[in-house]
Amino acid sequence: MVKNSNNDDSLLIKKAQDGNERAFNLLMTKYYPRVYGSLYSFTKSKEDSEDLAQQTFIKVWQQIKSFRGDSAFFTWVYRIAINLAKNHFVSSAYKKDKVNLSADDLEIDVPSFSNPEIDLMHDESLNKIKTYVEKLPESLKTAFTLRETEGKSYEEISIITETPIGTVRSRIFRARENILTFISEELVDE
Amino acid sequence: MNNIEEKISALYDGELSEAELEEILLLIDDDPKLQKKLSRYSLITAAMNSEMNNVQSISSRNKDRKFNFWISNTITAAATVLITFFAINQFDLNRMGEDLSAKNQINIAINSQEAKDLANRVEEKLVDHVMHVINNPQNDNVTPYDIDLRNVGYSRVSPKSRTYNNGNKKFILRIEKKDLGIKKVRNWQHKDKMIYVVPLQDGRVITLYGNIDQESVTQIANTIKK
Numbered sequence: 001m002v003k004n005s006n007n008d009d010s011l012l013i014k015k016a017q018d019g020n021e022r023a024f025n026l027l028m029t030k031y032y033p034r035v036y037g038s039l040y041s042f043t044k045s046k047e048d049s050e051d052l053a054q055q056t057f058i059k060v061w062q063q064i065k066s067f068r069g070d071s072a073f074f075t076w077v078y079r080i081a082i083n084l085a086k087n088h089f090v091s092s093a094y095k096k097d098k099v100n101l102s103a104d105d106l107e108i109d110v111p112s113f114s115n116p117e118i119d120l121m122h123d124e125s126l127n128k129i130k131t132y133v134e135k136l137p138e139s140l141k142t143a144f145t146l147r148e149t150e151g152k153s154y155e156e157i158s159i160i161t162e163t164p165i166g167t168v169r170s171r172i173f174r175a176r177e178n179i180l181t182f183i184s185e186e187l188v189d190e
Numbered sequence: 191m192n193n194i195e196e197k198i199s200a201l202y203d204g205e206l207s208e209a210e211l212e213e214i215l216l217l218i219d220d221d222p223k224l225q226k227k228l229s230r231y232s233l234i235t236a237a238m239n240s241e242m243n244n245v246q247s248i249s250s251r252n253k254d255r256k257f258n259f260w261i262s263n264t265i266t267a268a269a270t271v272l273i274t275f276f277a278i279n280q281f282d283l284n285r286m287g288e289d290l291s292a293k294n295q296i297n298i299a300i301n302s303q304e305a306k307d308l309a310n311r312v313e314e315k316l317v318d319h320v321m322h323v324i325n326n327p328q329n330d331n332v333t334p335y336d337i338d339l340r341n342v343g344y345s346r347v348s349p350k351s352r353t354y355n356n357g358n359k360k361f362i363l364r365i366e367k368k369d370l371g372i373k374k375v376r377n378w379q380h381k382d383k384m385i386y387v388v389p390l391q392d393g394r395v396i397t398l399y400g401n402i403d404q405e406s407v408t409q410i411a412n413t414i415k416k
Contacts, residue, residue, distance in 0.1 A: 008204030011211055022215040029228045030202065033236035126237040133238070147203060148238040154205050173199040180230050 008153065009073050017065050024064070028057050031074060035081050042085050052088060056081040125187045132182045136175055143168050144175035198224060202231045319370055320378065320385060323362075323399050332366045339363075342409040353400075361400025365414065368395045375411075377404070390415055 009030070015023035035056055039049040059080050067076050133141060142161060146152040154172075158165045194217060200206050201214050218224045333352050339345070344354040344361075352363050370389065377386045386404075388396040388411045396411055 011204070011206075011208055015211075015215075020215075022219050026201075026215065026218065026228065029225065030232050030235075032229075033232045034239065037236050129234060129237040145238075148235055154200075154203065169200050169205065170196065172203065173196040176199050176231060176234065177195070179234055180227065183230060183233075 010069065013064070013067060013069075013073060016061075017067070024061060027073070028060075031077055032057070034074060035077060038078055039081055039085055042082065048085075048088070052081060052084050055084050059084065125183070128187060129179060129183065132179060133175075136178060140171050140175040140178065143171035147172050195224075195227065198227060199231070202228060319368070319387065319395075319397070323364065323385060323397055327362050327399055330364050330366075333364050337363065337365070337414065339410055339413060342406065342413055344406075344410070359401050359403070359406065361398045361402040363410075364397040364399075365394055366397075367393055369393070370395055375407070377407075 009027065012023045012027055016027055032053060036049050036053045039052045039056075040046070043049050043052065056077065060077055063080070067073065133144065136144065139161075143157055143163075146157045146160060147154075152160065154165050154168045157163075157168045157172075161168065163171075194214070197206060197210060197214050198218070201211060206214065218228065330352060335346075335350055335352070339354055343356045344359075345356070347353045347355055347360075354361055354363060370387065372387065372389050375386060375388045377384055383400055384398075384402055386396075386398045386402070386407045388398070388407065390396065390411070394414075396414055398407055398410065
């Protein structure tokens, strides 16, 4: 059975529910690109997607105590994002009115991605990243893709690949490091 | 440092103990480089998953900004239609009776993947047309004023109007020469109104927007067709 890759944020979510902003910031950092991508596929507008992504995380922060874990965290966040997008379109009656919710109303700093990150998300870079993953050494690629696309836990990957958990953790980390190096060297000017 | 970074990778995967988690959260909070690393991890996840499939290249959009401005508006309109409208149907004019049960109706779950997928599939020209009708229902310089629909029970509300009613039902009629790329009637529900787009074999397209049922649409379309 494929395990959902978002279910294991329970510790972070619990901390965020207890008011731990660091934990919440990490959740935001983790999910921002996926939320942005979902919103972009809906709005086809970079500006609207950025605005709505920020509004989404403000709402998530406001409502996180009501998250009970019945669904994956991302599913819950996604639902909030798409509802905001729906309300944005309906309430603005096809005009470009902004959702009436401001980050200034809250004592939380909602981060937005720097331009290189957003640009990467729009560029054919994403395909290049996927292509690069295919070229990773087999052991790294297997562990990494089992984690990223199959949502397997380290323990499950350990069983599947018959390697110790520590090795799995190390392989996934090395795969990520290789990909980050590829991004820095080939895709963005830093 | 590698050990810390490896822990961050594990943290990202939710594979740290609570004690380790606290330690790393503190470190990340004070270190923009580590925060950036996490951002990039999430970008990689997005690249590896489906969320980014529809995200287009900014550079290619910029090259064709003039052209894509409209494309972009149209696609946005498609999403808007799916959000605002609750049903889309498609049927043959000559089989309208059979399809009254809306057996082909696509029920759109507003928050579903289907809505997103469908938004990308809906024909751009058709959606553009529908949005235009909804936003500018009276803005029409092509529909003739002399369409007589009294044989099917509808009268113009005034001599120079394209709005018809029969007491209970009221709709705006548009007839134009337009290729929307459809061969079957399409209809949408918008709040308490319906919008029907009926392609005729001679290249004209009839659009009816208002409180009107499919049976009346069939009769009206057949009248205009003659």
